[in-house]
Amino acid sequence: xxxxxxxxxxRLPESSELTALFDRxxxxxxxxxxxxxxxxxxxxxxxxxxxxxxxxxxYLLLFCLSHxxxxxxxxxxxxxxxxxxxxxxxxxxxxxxxxIDRVPDPxxxxxxxxxxxxxxxxxxxxxxxxxxxxxxxIFGVLDDTEMTALDAILQKLARHVAxxxx
Amino acid sequence: xxxxxxxxxxRLPESSELTALFDRxxxxxxxxxxxxxxxxxxxxxxxxxxxxxxxxxxYLLLFCLSHxxxxxxxxxxxxxxxxxxxxxxxxxxxxxxxxIDRVPDPxxxxxxxxxxxxxxxxxxxxxxxxxxxxxxxIFGVLDDTEMTALDAILQKLARHVAxxxx
DNA sequence: CACATTTTGTTCCAAATGGAACTAATTGTC
DNA sequence: GACAATTAGTTCCATTTGGAACAAAATGTG
Numbered sequence: 001x002x003x004x005x006x007x008x009x010x011r012l013p014e015s016s017e018l019t020a021l022f023d024r025x026x027x028x029x030x031x032x033x034x035x036x037x038x039x040x041x042x043x044x045x046x047x048x049x050x051x052x053x054x055x056x057x058x059y060l061l062l063f064c065l066s067h068x069x070x071x072x073x074x075x076x077x078x079x080x081x082x083x084x085x086x087x088x089x090x091x092x093x094x095x096x097x098x099x100i101d102r103v104p105d106p107x108x109x110x111x112x113x114x115x116x117x118x119x120x121x122x123x124x125x126x127x128x129x130x131x132x133x134x135x136x137x138i139f140g141v142l143d144d145t146e147m148t149a150l151d152a153i154l155q156k157l158a159r160h161v162a163x164x165x166x
Numbered sequence: 167x168x169x170x171x172x173x174x175x176x177r178l179p180e181s182s183e184l185t186a187l188f189d190r191x192x193x194x195x196x197x198x199x200x201x202x203x204x205x206x207x208x209x210x211x212x213x214x215x216x217x218x219x220x221x222x223x224x225y226l227l228l229f230c231l232s233h234x235x236x237x238x239x240x241x242x243x244x245x246x247x248x249x250x251x252x253x254x255x256x257x258x259x260x261x262x263x264x265x266i267d268r269v270p271d272p273x274x275x276x277x278x279x280x281x282x283x284x285x286x287x288x289x290x291x292x293x294x295x296x297x298x299x300x301x302x303x304i305f306g307v308l309d310d311t312e313m314t315a316l317d318a319i320l321q322k323l324a325r326h327v328a329x330x331x332x
Numbered sequence: 333c334a335c336a337t338t339t340t341g342t343t344c345c346a347a348a349t350g351g352a353a354c355t356a357a358t359t360g361t362c
Numbered sequence: 363g364a365c366a367a368t369t370a371g372t373t374c375c376a377t378t379t380g381g382a383a384c385a386a387a388a389t390g391t392g
Contacts, residue, residue, distance in 0.1 A: 010235045012271075012279065018245050019328045022321070024233040027297035029305055030206055032320040037203035038247055039327040040196055055378080067190040069176045074340060079184050081204050083380050088342060105178075110340040110387045113178065131193035139195055141326040142319065149315045153308065154198040155188070160307040161205040162185045221348075240370060249350050254372060276357045276370040338389070349378065359368070 040138055044130050052127065057082055058090045059127065065100055065116040066124040072111045099123055206304055210296050218293065223248055224256045225293065231266055231282040232290040238277045265289055 013020070025031045045056045054062070060080045064071060071079075077087045091114065094100045099120030103113045116124070139147060179186070191197045211222045220228070226246045230237060237245075243253045257280065260266045265286035269279045282290070305313060 010281075012236055012238065013234060013241065015241075015244065018234075018241055019325060021230065021233050021245060022324050022328075025229075026294050027301050029317065029320060030297055030301040032324045033199070034203045034207050036320065036323050036327050037200045041200050042247055057379095063191075064187065067187050068179060068184075070178055072178065072340080075179065075181075075184055078181065079187060081208055084341065085343080085380065086378090088340095089378090091341090108340085108388070112341080115176075128192050131196055135193050135196040138323065138327055138330070141322060146315075146319050146322070149312075150319050151195065153312050153316050153319075154195060154202065156307060156312070157202050157304065158188050158198045159185060161202050161304055162188075164304070223348090238370075250371070251350065251373080252348085254370095255348090257371090274358070274370085278371080334392090336389105336391080338387105340387080341385090343384075344382090346381095347379080349376105351376095352374085354373075355371090357368100357370080359366105361366080362364090 036138075040134060041131075044134050047130060048127055052123065054127075055090070057086050058093055061087065061090045061094055061114075062099060062116065062120055062124050062127075065114060066121060066128075070113045070115050072105075072114065074111065076114070094120070202304075206300060207297075210300050213296060214293055218289065220293075221256070223252050224259055227253065227256045227260055227280075228265060228282065228286055228290050228293075231280060232287060232294075236279045236281050238271075238280065240277065242280070260286070 022028060022032055022035070045059070048054050048059050049056075057080070060082070061076055064076050064079055068075075073084065073087045073091055076082075077084045080087075091100065091102065095102055097119075098117060101115050101117050103115075105111045105113050139150075142150065188194060188198055188201070211225070214220050214225050215222075223246070226248070227242055230242050230245055234241075239250065239253045239257055242248075243250045246253075257266065257268065261268055264283060267281050267283050269281075271277045271279050305316075308316065
């Protein structure tokens, strides 16, 4: 008969044993992936908020616009999987700060064309390095073969996920 | 001389072109990873909230306790990278619902030993399948070789990230 | 062309969030 | 053993968040 009150008897795990979850979970690939992604980006976002006053959503808007010449708010919502009202707020905030520009679409009165300003681009230049550094720091543990394999796999997964969400 | 107002002239991207970010970003590995993780789990969390009334933090607490016999709130905070007060709230909520159990640690009056109840385990059984399904759905696009490689790489990365965060 | 439907973006508001200050307990230091 | 320093957990509170309802514009349908 199993112990009815394991709580009282079982030893608490050491801090180093907490990673056991990586191997025990039924959905361990998904869990690992999610854990890694979080652990990778959260500290960077914390730094961005502290040093530049940008929330995660605001930075993502800047990031999207720094790689695509013109986007609508809807595009950004789709790319970042965030609700539209959050994007709307971020857009207004970034407009006020002069990081982005907005022009009503002459062909569709509902939507507006968003683009990054020189000031916004300058800010993005200052920030992106942090992500690259973090990326190098973590992915540096992989050898060339692993990195090549991972690159191909992530590319495949990303396209598959993007396609299956649409 | 480049166009001073690309916003006015440039064509808006088709929806299918929004994935161009995957290839353009300086930090594209990190970006892809983060995108995939988000796209994988967000719909599942939405469903859990809708159908079971659990927030992401509450579910993560249940998840952690369903794989580790006893944990402290601090352990859960470390495993999930969430602030301690959020964990504290989740603990009280889940206690009220009878999903988890809490016993003061006899050896350290500051901390409490958390464990899952039978009711909590039953709930977790109902939920975990959704993650497994989602995992199969997305990772199913990979062939055996790729899946094996990804598994090894994620394992390596997860341990490295966990170690470098401590 | 009238009118229902869809789509973009905004506003409203209740709920979630997380930083900071706090209490209680433990550990370290002299 | 006194007292500073640390740690686990909670509470407070201002800010953030996101679902739902909404207005305005566009599209579809008869």
